[in-house]
Amino acid sequence: MELEDFYNNAKCRNVKNTTGPQRHCNYEEQPRSCRGSRCLVPITVCLGIICLLLIAGIILMYFQASSKRGYLWGPDGLFMSTELKSWSDSRQYCRDRGADLVIINTEEKQRHISSFIKERVWIGLSDIENEGNMKWVDNSPLKQGFWVEGEPNNYHGKSEDCIEMRPPDPVLNNWNDLSCSEKKKGICEK
Structure with missing residues (x-):
């Protein structure tokens, strides 16, 4: 109530009033x-x-x-492209989306990325500009690598200037140098 x-x-109770007449209320007349x-x-x-x-x-x-x-950013600022492209085209794909190919400069990051890739992918490392002098896409030098045994090697005299990650290999040994024209997905980082 x-x-x-x-x-x-309280006003409409049927109570005798000593100073005046009794009151009777009609509730239907009162607006709701x-x-x-x-x-x-x-x-x-x-x-x-x-x-x-x-x-x-x-x-x-x-x-x-x-x-x-065509992509969704992960909470860590990483995403994988959905298209198979050369290393340079993969890098451009990332750049078109405000990112670049991923830079892996710690063991923790190497483990993290290796935990979600299921196929070979490009990372942001190459020696395109100066053979044997590996640099990241931000031009910082390589300080720690996670190479497959025997890599980098320029297999059979081919120019292998771009770096991929290979998920079937051990987490801390899954980088391989490869011809930059090979078609792979890339890992982008914002």
Whole structure:
């Protein structure tokens, strides 16, 4: 019972009044207004539905935008391209999306990336500019490598200037030098 109804009931009780006539109330004549807790429930429900629709719209827009771009960023700022490309084209693919091929300069990062790749992928290391002098895409020199045994090797005299990761090999020994024209997916990093 609302407070307003309580006061109306108190006024309309059939009680003898010593100073005047008895009162009789007709409740049908009193307007029913939407005050207090009776209106809160529908208002709350409407606001809740509006919030849910807004959240659903935002989520839908996010996934539509992601599917148009063709990639989704991971929480670590990494993503793998979906197309097989040469090393240079893979790098350009990353750059077109505000990133570059990944730089792996710690054992922790090497382990992390190796944990989610399932196929051979390009990383941001090469000796394209100066044979035997490995540099990352940001021009920093290679300090620690995670090479397959016997690599880098320029197999059979071929120019193998770009570096891939090979997931079947051990995590700390899965880098291989390869011809830059080979087609692979690339790991991009923002």
